[in-house]
Amino acid sequence: MAVNLSVPDVLHPVPGVRLGVAEAAIKKPGRKDLLVIALDPGARVAGIFTRNAFCAPPVQVCRERLAAAHEIRALVINSGNANAATGQGGIDDARLTAAAVARALDAAPESVLPFSTGVIGQRLPIDRMTAAAPQAVKAATSAGWLDAMRAIMTTDTVPKGATRKLRTSQGEITVTGIAKGVGMICPDMATMLAFIATDARLTPAATQRALVNAAGQSFNCVTVDGDTSTNDSCVLVASGKTGSVEIDEQHADYPLVLGAITEVCVQLAQAVVRDGEGATKFISIEVGGAKTEAEARQVAYSVAHSPLVKTAMFASDANWGRIAMAIGKAGVEGLDQGSVSIALDDVQLIERGQPHPSYREELGSAVVAKEEFSIRIGLGRGTAAARVWTCDFSYDYVKINAEYRT
Amino acid sequence: MAVNLSVPDVLHPVPGVRLGVAEAAIKKPGRKDLLVIALDPGARVAGIFTRNAFCAPPVQVCRERLAAAHEIRALVINSGNANAATGQGGIDDARLTAAAVARALDAAPESVLPFSTGVIGQRLPIDRMTAAAPQAVKAATSAGWLDAMRAIMTTDTVPKGATRKLRTSQGEITVTGIAKGVGMICPDMATMLAFIATDARLTPAATQRALVNAAGQSFNCVTVDGDTSTNDSCVLVASGKTGSVEIDEQHADYPLVLGAITEVCVQLAQAVVRDGEGATKFISIEVGGAKTEAEARQVAYSVAHSPLVKTAMFASDANWGRIAMAIGKAGVEGLDQGSVSIALDDVQLIERGQPHPSYREELGSAVVAKEEFSIRIGLGRGTAAARVWTCDFSYDYVKINAEYRT
The missing domain is CATH 3.10.20.340 (ArgJ beta chain, C-terminal domain)
Known part of the structure; x- marks a missing residue:
């Protein structure tokens, strides 16, 4: 059904970022539905989230942890269940899932950001999630992007990824991203789930600024059905593994890196619409x-x-x-x-x-x-x-x- | 398809109001698609209209004529073509149609209000309309409500009408109305096409007030698809044929008459939703x-x-x-x-x-x-x-x- 959208066959690894998947049998067994994105120490992480007032517990937990400026060591994402409209129990579940990943990484519980997508209003199968989390951590590898983009699909018919390499004054930089989403799509200063990583050495402020700018040109320009999700989340990771000088918004490399990030975001955002539920145009x-x-x-x-x-x-x-x-x-x-x-x-x-x-x-x-x-x-x-x-x-x-x- | 909606079998005549239909073969031949509602002199007419900025030429002509406080002697309504997004040519067509009715009634051209519903962006078959108009005038009778409610249908599956009789201090009063509409339904201080008439002797101000109040409780509370039509028009006629004293908003009969008008409008508005395109609930x-x-x-x-x-x-x-x-x-x-x-x-x-x-x-x-x-x-x-x-x-x-x- 998807309109002019093919499955990416190459997603370049991003130094400092490893991805692993595992099966938690969240909606049904037989599929890898839990993804961990592990980050080396020092990564800068920026996130923007749904403006839906019924934002899901994982969104609430992410907002808290980013606002507190905790160092972020991993993201954990599940498909098959949005953990939305689940009240205090849902917040507990999101924290427990993140804690299981943190334990396996030997990191602080607050250093893990949880994300969920799928049906609204049902509790997560927390025992299966916490059991699968260490397996996903163990499986994590810098070559894990293609598996990762499949793990976060729900009603998506085509997995969505985009990748760029660019030359900067500090050497070759990579930007790679994945996204999911085909319905309940009308992001309001945010998006479905989208995760973009670069090894550029962006400052924390430049990371946030680049994400907001790129999303404004991409995810915030798409709509499938006018329904704004409870779980929209978009994260940009700058691992800082390449280059010796920090890139702030005044640095000559900033527009180059922003350009590549924006291109990746536009490709992902368009992929969401091309795979829009039932889309033929x-x-x-x-x-x-x-x-x-x-x-x-x-x-x-x-x-x-x-x-x-x-x-x-x-x-x-x-x-x-x-x-x-x-x-x-x-x-x-x-x-x-x-x-x-x-x-x-x-x-x-x-x-x-x-x-x-x-x-x-x-x-x-x-x-x-x-x-x-x-x-x-x-x-x-x-x-x-x-x-x-x-x-x-x-x-x-x-x-x-x-x-x-x- | 319509949800719990049956065809009205009785619509009480309203003294001072006659209705006649004719075939203008607007979309296709074989159906009475032109309606004239002729009013005795002295009727008070209030109208509210779509807030869509692309409001159709007939809406523009109606607004002008009501604002100029011309005495209104007839309404002319066609189905099968909305005469919308037709530019200056569409305004000319609306005026020509109204003029043909005025000639047949020996009334001033500005005393006729035109209404159209149907496809957007096509010119009216003006020769057939002006030829059919005098036939509709000639056919007009106070018993014409049932034929009238059918003449204004487009994709409606059930014709829509509602009627009430009530006792007031000035004797028995009738309120009868008809409406059409099943899609492009999200009235914004107006409605599809709805025409309600009463023989109550409302003042001009009370007629307008009663329409705004009743629509606020009825047509302005329904939506089929969130799309606000270019042609929404709702008209209340108070023929003043019954009673000897004018009813203003302070008169003891006003709440009674307003109540009956509101009931008729609620029934018509709900009928629009019950017959909403594809509706099963x-x-x-x-x-x-x-x-x-x-x-x-x-x-x-x-x-x-x-x-x-x-x-x-x-x-x-x-x-x-x-x-x-x-x-x-x-x-x-x-x-x-x-x-x-x-x-x-x-x-x-x-x-x-x-x-x-x-x-x-x-x-x-x-x-x-x-x-x-x-x-x-x-x-x-x-x-x-x-x-x-x-x-x-x-x-x-x-x-x-x-x-x-x-």
Whole structure:
């Protein structure tokens, strides 16, 4: 089902980062569903998380530990159960899982960050998790990225990873990342689960800044269904294993490293949409001529979330009236439909509120029949712009989500 | 498909109001798709309209004419084409259609309000419309409500009407209304197309006030898909044919008349949801314990619009984790999940953020297996409340909207 998305065959190792998986039989037996990412001492770790008020216990524990500036020695991630809406018991479970990893690493309990993804509202099988944790630690190797990206999948149909190498003044640097997520996707300053690592020697502040910047250009520009997960977490690790000088935001290497991190994040974020539940189309929604970037995003998301637009795209129906409807309902104060223009790729539909004289149905149909295309919207009231990536809305979205727990 | 919704067999005539239909073959031939509602002189007419910035030409013409306080002598409504996103040409078409009705009634052109519903982005077949208009005027009769409610249907599977009689100090009063709409339903201070008439002698101000109040309790509480139409229009006619004294908002009869108007609007609004595209469930979302009514509505709509909640309901799956997710993503500032409670009808799931000890999956499943049930949410931070009616999200929603134009 995924739109133009293939399985990565190479993910470059990142010095200072080892990955190991084990089977905890969380949802069902027969699959490696527990991942440990072990970090050498000295790594800088930045995280951003869901803004959903029902954020899951592991998110709460991660936030506490990062805020307290504990040195982070490992991440532990399970699929099959989100450990969300589980109350105080869920917080205990997250801490116990992290503690089991810490023991196996001979590290402090607070040095491990827990992450979970899967069904909401069920307690973790904590005994099986704490038994599997040391096995995953023992299995950890710098070549473990490909297994790791599979361990965190839930309803994903394709495992998601991206990798880059770049030359800096301090030698060759690697950036490698993995992600999971196909539904409940509308990150709000965060993402699904995504883990990106580099051996660049970023300062702690530069690590956080690079993550926020890269996520703003990638994970915060995608939506599958407008539903913001309780568990969205995105982590950037800078192991600092390569180079002799720390890279802060003023360092000449910073833009190079940020560029590579952003590229990896964009590839991962697009992979989430390409593998969106039931997706048959990959659609860029580009809004320009806005007064502010926030306003441009508001319009882009209004179009991207409209079930009527999404079902029309599934049908390869250039039903642009629904696009106009979704622009109009976005709630932009004082928007004048007489200034709005709409195009599908380069085919102009509406120009300053009037149907374009050269438009014919066949031209629009030819665009939306493709697997990838752009919906381009000009608001005609400013110079700000934004872009959002989304997918269509098919029978399979309903099927996948109506049958998810059965 | 519609959930517990039957075809009305009686709609009481309203003195001073006559309805006639004719065939204009707008989308296809063979059906009466043009309706004229003719009003005796002296009727008070109030209208509320979509807040979609891409509001359709007929909406723009209606707004102008009501703002200019022209005496209104007729409404003309067509189905099969929304005359939306049609630019200046669409405004001309709306005026020409209204003018054809005005000529047949020997009334001023500005005394006719035009309404359209159907596909967006296509011009009306104006010659056939102006030819059919005088036929509809000629056919108009006070017994025309049942034919009228059928003429305005688009993808509706059941025609929608409601009627009440009530005793006032001025004698027996009638309130009768019709509505259409099943998709692109998320009215924003307005509704689909709904036309309600009474013979009560309401003042102009009381007519407007009664409409705004009644819509606030009815049409503004429903959503099918979160998409706000370009054409939403709701009109209340007070013909003033019964009674000798004008009813203003201080008059003892006002609450009685308002009550009957509200009942008719609630029945029509619920009918829209019961016949929601692909609907198999009718769901009330009741939010209490909010700081403000706006906040309660925000949470209710977040749940009502969540595709993940709606597909779970379709599957009769008590997947309450998705309800928690939708509450959390609603964007309520400072919402504490530790104060939130969730119930399905009387089955408590979450109490103050913790899973309820007595909850078992079978209890929740029994509720969501029903055709009608409530999702009850307590935010635990105030005393304000709101209620929204919605439906589930099924394969047929996708089918209907993927195939709408083909």
